[in-house]
Amino acid sequence: MAEEVILLDFWPSLFGMRVRIALREKGVEFDMREEDLSNKSPLLLKMNPVHKKIPILVHNGKPVCESLLIVQYIDESWVRESPLLPSDPYERARAGFWADYVDKKLYPAMRTMWLSTGEAQEAGKKEFIEFLKVLEGELGDKAYFGGETFGYVDVSLIPFYSWFYALDFSIVEECPKLVAWAKRCMQRESVAKSLPDQHKLRDFLLVLQKKLQAK
Amino acid sequence: MAEEVILLDFWPSLFGMRVRIALREKGVEFDMREEDLSNKSPLLLKMNPVHKKIPILVHNGKPVCESLLIVQYIDESWVRESPLLPSDPYERARAGFWADYVDKKLYPAMRTMWLSTGEAQEAGKKEFIEFLKVLEGELGDKAYFGGETFGYVDVSLIPFYSWFYALDFSIVEECPKLVAWAKRCMQRESVAKSLPDQHKLRDFLLVLQKKLQAK
Numbered sequence: 001m002a003e004e005v006i007l008l009d010f011w012p013s014l015f016g017m018r019v020r021i022a023l024r025e026k027g028v029e030f031d032m033r034e035e036d037l038s039n040k041s042p043l044l045l046k047m048n049p050v051h052k053k054i055p056i057l058v059h060n061g062k063p064v065c066e067s068l069l070i071v072q073y074i075d076e077s078w079v080r081e082s083p084l085l086p087s088d089p090y091e092r093a094r095a096g097f098w099a100d101y102v103d104k105k106l107y108p109a110m111r112t113m114w115l116s117t118g119e120a121q122e123a124g125k126k127e128f129i130e131f132l133k134v135l136e137g138e139l140g141d142k143a144y145f146g147g148e149t150f151g152y153v154d155v156s157l158i159p160f161y162s163w164f165y166a167l168d169f170s171i172v173e174e175c176p177k178l179v180a181w182a183k184r185c186m187q188r189e190s191v192a193k194s195l196p197d198q199h200k201l202r203d204f205l206l207v208l209q210k211k212l213q214a215k
Numbered sequence: 216m217a218e219e220v221i222l223l224d225f226w227p228s229l230f231g232m233r234v235r236i237a238l239r240e241k242g243v244e245f246d247m248r249e250e251d252l253s254n255k256s257p258l259l260l261k262m263n264p265v266h267k268k269i270p271i272l273v274h275n276g277k278p279v280c281e282s283l284l285i286v287q288y289i290d291e292s293w294v295r296e297s298p299l300l301p302s303d304p305y306e307r308a309r310a311g312f313w314a315d316y317v318d319k320k321l322y323p324a325m326r327t328m329w330l331s332t333g334e335a336q337e338a339g340k341k342e343f344i345e346f347l348k349v350l351e352g353e354l355g356d357k358a359y360f361g362g363e364t365f366g367y368v369d370v371s372l373i374p375f376y377s378w379f380y381a382l383d384f385s386i387v388e389e390c391p392k393l394v395a396w397a398k399r400c401m402q403r404e405s406v407a408k409s410l411p412d413q414h415k416l417r418d419f420l421l422v423l424q425k426k427l428q429a430k
Contacts, residue, residue, distance in 0.1 A: 069311045072308065073304050073307070089291035096287070097281060134265060
């Protein structure tokens with residue numbers, strides 16, 4: 001049976017980018033369907049009735065939700081190409097810890113930085129840089145977070161690079177190793193193809209920022 | 216080499232309970248070390264310098280943090296007894312989805328219900344019951360969330376039962392299947408031994424509630 005792989009996605013989504021990268025790392029052909037989040041498709045509502053959120057991977061009719069779980073699912077379902085998670089339980093837990101850190105710390109701080117104004121924005125920026133420095137420390141002198149090969153933590157974090165590039169946010173001084181790592185990741189076809197055009201993303205984020213800050 | 220398994224924990228912790236249950240399901244002997252969260256031990260600060268939070272499993276000197284990651288680690292490290300996660304990637308992602316739901320939805324709603332007062336508390340209670348009903352729907356007529364055997368989602372959710380029992384919060388009318396499931400879980404030695412005494416927990420939660428509500 002031919003495999004049917006549909007990705008319900010929204011192009012500027014950091015979480016959607018993770019899934020696109022993982023699928024491309026594995027060489028999986030997929031049908032990316034762009035969702036209008038103000039008018040969600042019946043398929044989206046059917047496939048994720050609990051959270052009603054993208055990204056959703058629909059593999060042979062069955063939905064998998066939540067970006068990190070989808071990346072793990074992809075890694076376990078298409079095992080032949082490019083393993084993303086280590087096989088050792090301790091190293092797996094360690095990778096899980098840092099991906100979780102990105103979701104629990106980095107993402108909320110980036111939202112605050114993006115959507116707040118004045119002092120709150122400054123505080124958010126400071127916190128965001130602190131979190132990035134922790135990640136810079138974890139990366140150290142390794143090529144990728146897991147060592148020599150591109151993997152799970154890299155997939156989880158690299159989408160953020162597109163956002164802060166678009167938001168005109170430079171971390172070259174504070175986190176030079178992280179910047180070098182991001183450039184290394186961007187050389188991979190899977191990443192370059194999955195991250196959106198910077199100008200388009202910048203315009204989108206600025207418009208959305210004004211709309212949300214005005215609320 | 217004899218294995219050294221240390222659990223840095225705090226007895227009323229919902230997240231610590233998960234780890235205790237998983238270790239007992241696997242028949243792993245462990246040294247549970249009670250932490251004073253107002254004066255954290257040097258071992259805790261060394262083993263989880265990023266979040267400085269319990270539970271932490273220290274296995275032969277190496278730390279594993281974040282309760283759901285610890286339960287997965289235990290499942291992968293002691294494979295012979297009682298598998299907790301399914302082996303099928305789709306079922307694994309599904310179990311991951313519901314454990315994540317417990318953390319992202321149920322836990323914050325329970326905190327609101329517990330720590331707020333007046334209208335906010337009523338709203339929190341309503342939301343909490345809605346989330347429980349979603350879980351009741353997912354459980355359906357199965358014995359456990361994964362089917363016939365006790366597993367990952369059960370481990371993630373059952374600690375909450377101790378808290379709402381201690382908080383005098385009854386869900387018998389709204390969620391009869393969930394109550395029957397909880398009683399089924401409580402018959403397991405791993406669970407019964409890992410959940411704290413109800414009276415002790417109740418006293419503790421009431422004192423802490425007053426302290427935190429006063430802030």
